[in-house]
Amino acid sequence: MGFLKGIFLMVLTLIVLGEGSLFAEETKTESVCISCHQAMGDKLAVPVTLWEESIHKKMGNTCEGCHGGDPGDEGKAMDPASGFVGAPKPNQIAEFCGRCHVGVKENYMKSAHYAASLHGTGPNCVTCHHSHDVQKASLELIAEPLCSQCHSFKNAQKIRKAFVSAELGLQEKKETIRYVERRGMPVKRLEEKLFSLRNSLHQMTHTLDLPEIQVKTTGVLKELGEMEGEIEAFKKKIHTRWWVGSLFAGFLILLIVVLILLLKNYEEEDQ
Amino acid sequence: MIHSRAFNIFKGWLATSAPIPGEFFEKVSSEPVPHHLKRWWFCLGGTPAYLFIIQVVTGILLTFYYVPDPGHAYESVQHITYDISFGWVIRSIHKWSSQLMIIAVILHVMRIFFTGAYRKPRELNWMFGCGLLFCTLGFGFTGYSLIYEQLSYWGATVAANITQNVPLIGEYLARFMRGGDSVEENTLTRFFIFHIALLPLTITLLLTMHIALIRLIGVTEYQFEEDKGKPKKHFPFFPDHFLMETIIALFIALLLTLLVVFFPAGLGPPADPFLTPQHIKPEWYFYFTFRWLKLTSLQVGVLGTGVAAMVLLFWPFIDRFLVKKFPGRDLSIFLGVIGVITLLVLTIWEALV
Numbered sequence: 001m002g003f004l005k006g007i008f009l010m011v012l013t014l015i016v017l018g019e020g021s022l023f024a025e026e027t028k029t030e031s032v033c034i035s036c037h038q039a040m041g042d043k044l045a046v047p048v049t050l051w052e053e054s055i056h057k058k059m060g061n062t063c064e065g066c067h068g069g070d071p072g073d074e075g076k077a078m079d080p081a082s083g084f085v086g087a088p089k090p091n092q093i094a095e096f097c098g099r100c101h102v103g104v105k106e107n108y109m110k111s112a113h114y115a116a117s118l119h120g121t122g123p124n125c126v127t128c129h130h131s132h133d134v135q136k137a138s139l140e141l142i143a144e145p146l147c148s149q150c151h152s153f154k155n156a157q158k159i160r161k162a163f164v165s166a167e168l169g170l171q172e173k174k175e176t177i178r179y180v181e182r183r184g185m186p187v188k189r190l191e192e193k194l195f196s197l198r199n200s201l202h203q204m205t206h207t208l209d210l211p212e213i214q215v216k217t218t219g220v221l222k223e224l225g226e227m228e229g230e231i232e233a234f235k236k237k238i239h240t241r242w243w244v245g246s247l248f249a250g251f252l253i254l255l256i257v258v259l260i261l262l263l264k265n266y267e268e269e270d271q
Numbered sequence: 272m273i274h275s276r277a278f279n280i281f282k283g284w285l286a287t288s289a290p291i292p293g294e295f296f297e298k299v300s301s302e303p304v305p306h307h308l309k310r311w312w313f314c315l316g317g318t319p320a321y322l323f324i325i326q327v328v329t330g331i332l333l334t335f336y337y338v339p340d341p342g343h344a345y346e347s348v349q350h351i352t353y354d355i356s357f358g359w360v361i362r363s364i365h366k367w368s369s370q371l372m373i374i375a376v377i378l379h380v381m382r383i384f385f386t387g388a389y390r391k392p393r394e395l396n397w398m399f400g401c402g403l404l405f406c407t408l409g410f411g412f413t414g415y416s417l418i419y420e421q422l423s424y425w426g427a428t429v430a431a432n433i434t435q436n437v438p439l440i441g442e443y444l445a446r447f448m449r450g451g452d453s454v455e456e457n458t459l460t461r462f463f464i465f466h467i468a469l470l471p472l473t474i475t476l477l478l479t480m481h482i483a484l485i486r487l488i489g490v491t492e493y494q495f496e497e498d499k500g501k502p503k504k505h506f507p508f509f510p511d512h513f514l515m516e517t518i519i520a521l522f523i524a525l526l527l528t529l530l531v532v533f534f535p536a537g538l539g540p541p542a543d544p545f546l547t548p549q550h551i552k553p554e555w556y557f558y559f560t561f562r563w564l565k566l567t568s569l570q571v572g573v574l575g576t577g578v579a580a581m582v583l584l585f586w587p588f589i590d591r592f593l594v595k596k597f598p599g600r601d602l603s604i605f606l607g608v609i610g611v612i613t614l615l616v617l618t619i620w621e622a623l624v
Binding site (some may be wrong): 058060125162181182183184185186241244245246248252253255256259260262263266267 | 349352353359363506509511514515517520521522524525528529531532533535536537543544546610
């Protein structure tokens, strides 16, 4: 058994010596922003840790997406000539985020929040969404602990209520679309429509205009209802496939049973 | 009257054009088959062959519409799945049949291993069988990469990086596989050629050799405990064995029908070379090697996988050495069980994380 023991020890040694470097090729090209900030630690490493958990990370938006610069070159990483803009001042935040979130910025600029921010007291994007651990927008953001930091929750609660049915409708539709997609239906168009509906609804939040929001949510619910027809047609198609498939499977089972009986018959004859 | 005359004319023409004597068919159909083949798990050898035929037919149909170009590959698969009549059926059959083929080959190899059917004089046939297993896995890998969705693209990227770490020839091997320094336009063309030409040709040759050797040497006549001491029993190829194989083929068709209808082939997001997915995972049949590579350094991982493949390939000779060194102890079963448990543990471990 010494021979086997030797093999076992050799394998164990190899495992212990391993460095788990399967993705070595990918990490070679890691952004210098991340490696540098992590190496500096303390306050400067916090943005990296927060970003790791953000929707931006999930969507593939890296440091240079917001801050510019060249993430592949240590010398040019923070060079204005490479487009580096650094962190924005509070009064620049709406413009900064609005470079990508155009619709949101437009609606925010119509709101009382923006008007107050011009006097240096109102909230900007990061007040509610944070700067690096940005999460996917949801109704949870309109919550008393956050809003009551500046004003009463009364009006915000009305806005939240107006959104609930549309938000639930979007969520439900998303699950239904997943369901038909997993069963082989082409849902790209439906997904795009849902995405656009969700975006237009969430952009509307930033106006803080309750009557306009109520009109919007009614419109969203109507459009979700219109999508139902297409989804029902998909479900019908899925059920047809299931029936035809089951019938064919039943026929095959019958055939298998007949052949098994035939085989048994031959075996009995042989004996 | 006219019909029977026409038939007789045709029969006469066939007898002169293809003069195969009737005795030949009689001989082939009445050939005695060893009695242990009454048990279905001894008939697993034919299963991958049926599935391979299904793969060839559905593969040819898919090739009518598939475009092996990075700019169009994903769209062409989308077109097949959602626009072409019965395209979803063909693609789903191709997908599920490949999964079943891999399972069938693995089960067949395991059956041969644990019944010792690789021993003298069948060592060479075992090696052809291993070649068929490697080819089947190659089919799975290249086929999965052709979809050109995000996971399959990054799977190919990681596989190329792994290949690069093969000692001495790694760089050349990776370049040959990718058709360049990275996964690019040429890679898809290469994978397409591997998948529809090189691998089918290799597997056909190996399969021919495999079957030819079975015909020349014959199958191992396995005797169970209850049969020991009794005279060896046989049964006719036709209709008994033919019916058994037909039942197995129909059972596969049933399984495929259910899988295709209730779990049709889907499509993930298209490949994005600039966005590395958070979780890169290969197909389930490479989970064990992927977990192993994560446990060790890349070079050790690649070497370990290579050594394991070589051990499997030359097992009949290693087994002979072990039998001589440790007489009276059947170490092959013990080592085989350890091997299977290791594979299962690594596969399940990777599946759970």
